[in-house]
Amino acid sequence: MRLQRVHVWLLAVLSVALLVSSVDVVTDLAPSVSSSVESPEPERSVEGRPVRKVADVRGAEDSPPPAKKASPPVLPGAGSAEVVVGAASAVAGGLLFSVGKAAGAAAVPGRVRVESIGAEAVKRIGGVAAGVRLSRADGGTQAARVRVSVDYAQFVGAFSAGRCCGWG
Structure with a gap:
């Protein structure tokens, strides 16, 4: 019985030690967010201009095909x-x-x-x-x-x- 208590305590101590030591590993895997924001040179600002309005262009794919005028059917004669x-x-x-x-x-x-x-x-x-x-x-x-x-x-x-x- 005494041996079982020792095993339980040993298992608990090892589990806690493993948990504490893995915290540092996880933080090293994730890159720091602040390092990607900093850049050596700031981006240069550019002058903007308004975009001019262009007329809508309708292509052949936008319009339905013209309806065919069907000639009246001619039934065969004798x-x-x-x-x-x-x-x-x-x-x-x-x-x-x-x-x-x-x-x-x-x-x-x-x-x-x-x-x-x-x-x-x-x-x-x-x-x-x-x-x-x-x-x-x-x-x-x-x-x-x-x-x-x-x-x-x-x-x-x-x-x-x-x-x-x-x-x-």
Whole structure:
């Protein structure tokens, strides 16, 4: 028991000694504030002058882009044309449709008749905007595959998605 008291006292004395000796170390680590304020030469004073007012300049980034005037959409009309089917797509004379050879097609027709159904007729049967009917024009009777593309640039703005997103 006596030995425990000695250890406790020894531990307390060493802790206090360590605390007292570290106070001087901490003050040496921090630089003195007064030494950084003093400078060998005082700064020279300079004459000031008023700043002149400059007009605000508005650049291109400050103004909104000009609104595009959208031309009214033109829905496709009725018409027909015959197209020679080749590896490259061929536009069916004045219509919105292009026809070409389908990838991987075994039997390819030589000619195809493309009939564009007018927008009014398409609307009557429940469709929207464009309709097309394809038939062989080379005298063949077997069904064959072709690739058909539609150029809808004329009427992209006719419906809500084109109008709201500015696709036209």
